[in-house]
Amino acid sequence: MKIDSIQNGIVIDHITAGRAMDLYELLGLKNVECSVAMLMNVTSSKMGKKDIIKLDADIPVDLDAIGYVDPGATVNYIKNGVLDHKQSIRMPKMLKNVIKCKNPRCITTVEQELDQVFKLTDEEHKVYRCLYCETQAENK
Numbered sequence: 001m002k003i004d005s006i007q008n009g010i011v012i013d014h015i016t017a018g019r020a021m022d023l024y025e026l027l028g029l030k031n032v033e034c035s036v037a038m039l040m041n042v043t044s045s046k047m048g049k050k051d052i053i054k055l056d057a058d059i060p061v062d063l064d065a066i067g068y069v070d071p072g073a074t075v076n077y078i079k080n081g082v083l084d085h086k087q088s089i090r091m092p093k094m095l096k097n098v099i100k101c102k103n104p105r106c107i108t109t110v111e112q113e114l115d116q117v118f119k120l121t122d123e124e125h126k127v128y129r130c131l132y133c134e135t136q137a138e139n140k
């Protein structure tokens with residue numbers, strides 16, 4: 001794909017420089033069929049440096065995962081070569097099946113089919129805790 005011209009797809013823009021890899025992992029982008037381009041340390045007038053991820057297809061992306069890694073990111077949906085709409089991102093109150101609880105005694109470690117649910121307990125410090133055992137998630 002030509003990096004600059006996506007016909008139909010998704011551009012995740014304004015990612016804090018250095019976070020694109022984390023997002024790539026959390027969104028499971030290594031498993032998608034479409035082309036994925038990661039641009040890192042792009043010069044931005046607003047942010048100094050930023051990362052960008054481009055997906056060459058309109059695949060479902062988990063906006064909560066994006067909000068968890070970087071609530072300042074924006075998601076642009078491209079249709080027929082032009083911007084169709086923009087989606088701004090917020091820090092999600094709940095995270096479902098985005099991250100895993102690290103507590104070996106947590107019920108989600110034992111019962112693998114349970115959803116991994118985390119609740120935002122401190123918005124200012126971006127603290128998420130497991131709904132079941134209240135273990136704090138490592139910050140991404």
Ligand code: ZN
Nearest residue numbers: 101106130133
């Ligand atoms: Zn837990």
